Amino acid sequence: MYSFGRGKPLTLLSGGALLVRSDWAHELDQLFPPHPVQTDAAFAYWAKCVAYNAAIHPFSYAGLRRLPFLALGQVAYRALDAIKAMDPAALARLPAAYSRHPKQSSAAQRAITDRLRSIAAAAIDLPTRLARSESPLLRYPVLMQDEAARDLAVARLDAAGLGASPFYARSLVDISGVPGVTGQTAPNARLFAGRLLTSPVHADVTPNDVEHMVSILGSLHVG
Helix, strand or coil: CEECECCCCCCCECCEECCCCHHHHHHHHHHCCCCCCCHHHHHHHHHHHHHHHHHCCHHHHHHHCCCHHHCCCCCCCCCCCCCCCCCHHHHHCHHHHHHHCCCCCCHHHHHHHHHHHHHCCCEEEHHHHCCCCCCCCCEEEEEECCHHHHHHHHHHHHHCCCCCECCCCCCHHHCCCCCCCCCCCCHHHHHHHHHEEEEECCCCCCHHHHHHHHHHHHCCCCC
């Protein structure tokens, strides 16, 4: 399963791809025959995309995150009760979305990788540690020394308008309703989730933003 939902590296706002064995392909084509895109549905989908792109712009999103009733950034478990064909309007945009998907790391990502070397004691550079620094990232993940340092970093980066996020701030055992994890303590998962923060790497992130971001993270080193 590969999700095309909101916030994913390749997003169509909904739907996803179910990977199957090649000998099942014909059967699935019969279960989910293609449907033509209706003009009104295509316009409604276009309008939704315009609204989404406006909402995730750094200036817009910074304000929206401060509205608690929107619950932005919160993770809720919802069971997948059935598999059905994707919205034809969204599916029609898949080739264009894939062609625009980053094929190489952004200038901001490369700058963050370079500057994090100077604060290695304060923050663990996960892409470099995992030998993935050359791969294009949606956001740049780092591990702080502990949860208190992570929370303080997020607060200071947010106050500076630098778009930090804890991303997956809770482990699966702390998300209500997830099957198969009830009663587990998962100390390592909780420790990892409590230390993780991510920063943006999109085209609007400037060299000055990177310097400010790394300066804030480096100032939180203790010991």
